[in-house]
Amino acid sequence: MTRSFRSAEFSRNFGFWSEDEQAALIDSTVAIGGAGGGGFQFGLKLARMGVSAFTIADPEVFEPQNANRVEGAAASTYGRNKAEVFRERVLDINPEARVVVLDSGVTVDNVDEFVAGADLVVDESESTQPEIGVLIARAARSRGVPNLTAMNVGFAAQVTSFAPTGPWTFERFMGIDERATIEEIAATGSMDFARSLPYVPPYADLRALAAVRQTDALGASVSLPSLSIGIDMLSSIASAQAFLHLTRRVSNRRPSPIWAPRMAYVDAYSFRSGIVRGGRASHVRHLLVAAARQKLGLNPLASYTVRDIDRRQAAAD
Numbered sequence: 588m589t590r591s592f593r594s595a596e597f598s599r600n601f602g603f604w605s606e607d608e609q610a611a612l613i614d615s616t617v618a619i620g621g622a623g624g625g626g627f628q629f630g631l632k633l634a635r636m637g638v639s640a641f642t643i644a645d646p647e648v649f650e651p652q653n654a655n656r657v658e659g660a661a662a663s664t665y666g667r668n669k670a671e672v673f674r675e676r677v678l679d680i681n682p683e684a685r686v687v688v689l690d691s692g693v694t695v696d697n698v699d700e701f702v703a704g705a706d707l708v709v710d711e712s713e714s715t716q717p718e719i720g721v722l723i724a725r726a727a728r729s730r731g732v733p734n735l736t737a738m739n740v741g742f743a744a745q746v747t748s749f750a751p752t753g754p755w756t757f758e759r760f761m762g763i764d765e766r767a768t769i770e771e772i773a774a775t776g777s778m779d780f781a782r783s784l785p786y787v788p789p790y791a792d793l794r795a796l797a798a799v800r801q802t803d804a805l806g807a808s809v810s811l812p813s814l815s816i817g818i819d820m821l822s823s824i825a826s827a828q829a830f831l832h833l834t835r836r837v838s839n840r841r842p843s844p845i846w847a848p849r850m851a852y853v854d855a856y857s858f859r860s861g862i863v864r865g866g867r868a869s870h871v872r873h874l875l876v877a878a879a880r881q882k883l884g885l886n887p888l889a890s891y892t893v894r895d896i897d898r899r900q901a902a903a904d
Contacts, residue, residue, distance in 0.1 A: 626711030724757030739817030742856035
């Protein structure tokens with residue numbers, strides 16, 4: 588039986604949104620680039636909210652180091668493609684859902700397929716691959732579709748969206764030359780944290796951010812640390828913003844989503860939340876607070892220097 592706003596699965600949603608809004612969610616298609624961490628958890632929330640069609644793209648497989656934060660990572664899924672596991676979880680929630688899997692990730696060859704028919708495009712690609720974020724953003728703009736992006740940091744998360752028209756593009760927000768080719772952007776390496784992280788938690792051990800710019804003893808780039816709590820915050824605030832996007836044609840006294848250059852953040856550890864303007868000024872302001880607290884010995888240490896990482900790897904070997 589085809590699901591509608593009358594289906595029992597959605598009966599507890601009413602009281603916080605309307606039948607027309609529920610119907611809009613059911614009729615929506617969302618494209619998600621990245622099924623690790625935030626993208627996986629966020630997508631499952633949308634499926635429970637009622638979204639019935641997804642395109643999900645991710646070339647990676649689940650590994651043990653994903654288990655601390657990704658809903659789909661478990662002993663039974665290690666070695667399996669993340670997007671395929673996401674599809675299974677969505678179909679377990681809604682057997683009638685349509686889930687298109689792109690197990691090569693978002694590429695130049697399939698980006699048009701990725702955004703085709705989407706009401707909302709979500710960029711949860713790796714910060715180490717800015718070219719993928721630009722590829723997604725440019726495809727969304729060409730189709731006239733909003734592009735939402737969210738990032739977790741510590742016990743917090745932040746979210747914004749890029750309108751299909753207007754001066755604030757993904758590239759401008761991230762400090763990337765809008766005339767650059769995808770190949771040129773790929774050669775630049777990781778995102779600039781001063782652009783992508785306007786909110787830095789005041790309790791942060793800044794040695795961890797410094798380590799991310801380095802390589803370990805094996806020559807591998809150090810990954811950005813990530814907690815399940817931060818992923819939960821990301822999926823919550825991003826799905827709330829997605830709700831506003833997907834129900835925007837229903838007149839129900841709702842606010843507009845947060846659009847760049849503004850970015851909303853929520854921190855479960857410090858009980859802080861707010862809206863900041865993206866860019867270096869906000870990043871530096873929050874960074875200076877964290878640096879001052881660390882110098883005064885107020886911030887907890889987090890065991891994430893390159894020496895810490897190498898020591899744990901040596902012990903595991």
